[in-house]
Amino acid sequence: MTSPDTRAPADEQTRPPDPPDPPAPADATDPPGPADAAGTEAVVPLHRNRDFLLLWGGSAVSLLGSTATTIAYPLLVLALTGSPFDAGLAGFVALLPALLLQLPAGALVDRWPRRRLMIWCDALRALGAAVIAGAAALDLLSLPLVLVVGFTEGALTVFHGLAAHAAVPNVVAPGQLSLALSRNEARGRGAVMLGTPLGGILFGLGRAVPFVADALTYLVSLTGLLFIRKEFEAERSAGTGTMREQVREGLGWLWKHPFLRTTTLLVAGSNLMFRALFLVAIVLATDVGASSAGVGLMVGVAGAGGLAGSLAAPWCARRLGLSALVIAANWAWAVLMVVIAVSRDPFTLAAAYAAMWFVGPLWNVALGSYQLGITPDRLRGRVLAAMSTLSNGALPIGSLLGGLLLDSAGARTAAVALAGWMVLLAVAASVARTVRTVPGPANP
Structure with missing residues (x-):
């Protein structure tokens, strides 16, 4: 669910004891315990879990950049066209994939390798932000270009977000899932708090500046993903059936x-x-x-x-x-x-x-x-x-x-x-x- 926040349900209590731990995902380690079975690995604390820290840190940086551009985009369109309607249209188009593409994206996230999918999403989002920055710097911006890039970035963000969330149980131990998700929540809230004013400040330095920063943050996220060792899904057979099925x-x-x-x-x-x-x-x-x-x-x-x-x-x-x-x-x-x-x-x-x-x-x-x-x-x-x-x-x-x-x-x-x-x-x-x-x- 989302909680009260502009990103959605504020989208959103008091927390219960976690439900009994589910069976560990394919590559998750078992919770710590007195050497019951031979070969059981000790659980690495979350703050020392290299793969989780790379995933969390890269996403935190890219979230900061994308939150900054949520302010920069309407400012850019207003400066370009002077029309509040055009600014609202740009925001609507950027959010449209979250409504239209969730279900097919979910099916593909379960079919494709999640980490590789996230890497491609970061690379293409960085390219899109760089295109906007370059067009702004060269005075070649147009509303259609902003709409196309905004929709594309929104679509890639849907895929990236679903893959990242589905991957968490495969990079942390079952007993750490609640703590990992709370860190992800804090990351998102912090990005909104810091990224919103940052976008306005960067836009004041130049129209292209927030989008250059956004492209760099996606590259930071991509680099972190390249160094993660664990796979983001359990072993699975090739997907069968049509997309609708x-x-x-x-x-x-x-x-x-x-x-x-x-x-x-x-x-x-x-x-x-x-x-x-x-x-x-x-x-x-x-x-x-x-x-x-x-x-x-x-x-x-x-x-x-x-x-x-x-x-x-x-x-x-x-x-x-x-x-x-x-x-x-x-x-x-x-x-x-x-x-x-x-x-x-x-x-x-x-x-x-x-x-x-x-x-x-x-x-x-x-x-x-x-x-x-x-x-x-x-x-x-x-x-x-x-x-x-x-x-x-x-x-x-x-x-x-x-x-x-x-x-x-x-x-x-x-x-x-x-x-x-x-x-x-x-x-x-x-x-x-x-x-x-x-x-x-x-x-x-």
Whole structure:
């Protein structure tokens, strides 16, 4: 799921003890224990796991660069055409692959070697960023070129992201999965916090500068991938069946697991609320006296809340049950949404908004650990793609809903409506038998 954040459901609690460890992936080491079986390797701590650090570090650098260009792209189009519509069109085209290509990308991620696929994605993304930088430097930029490169980079990012997420269980020990995912969450939140202002600063130095930096960050990621020793998938036979049959297999597997099916739908519902809330919170903040700088500070504090939640996720995981987490998270969001709806000063609003962002990573890590733990390696890309398509499909609807509510009813009424929606979701999570009786990860 995503948590409250502009990248998606804020896209997104308190974390349960990890579900019982699933059978180790093909090349994962067994958890440490008193020399039970001969030949058992000791588990390397995550901070000394060379392959994970290379994967994590390369992705962190490339995320920083791509986040910077999310600000630089609209600035570039505005400077090029002077049209806000063209800037919005460029953003829409860049995000379109995340909606259109998830399912086929998931099937191909399960069919092709994941590390090699990621290397090609980084190389082609670096080339695209270099093309934009070169065209900007030579004054040869055009809107069609920006749209083509933006769509291509967005498509490659879909493939890269699915492959990277599906690879994690193959580069860390099963007992480290929750910690690894929490580090990935922190990486993403940190990139948003640092990359957004960085993009504006670099663009101020020159139109080409953010895209040169972006190309270099992709090359850093590519270099790290070249030095990773482990494969990113278990041994598998060549894919059989048509693309449609393989996509249907991933969707069918997800549908047969009631807990994942229910939580995916809950994520979609909360993502809708979070995307609408992003606009509503900005208007509410100005209504209660926040300056434009104060609004920016509110979003920055919320990002820090998300980062703190990422770091707290493993600790919370050891103290809560998975079903309790799902129910508590939805009620926490409902209560905080009510606080936002009735807040009359910017400090209460900012604190409640940051708390919502804190809960998101706890939810992401908990559900992500459970889902990766029970999904067979050969299906991971497709199941991830199916869940992402279903949950993130609510994001454009949430954006549209937020705008409609603000136009027709005003910020305060819009916030009350979103609070009511979140209460309904919390009630649904509380009464759902599939949530209260979550199974263990055995027998995927």
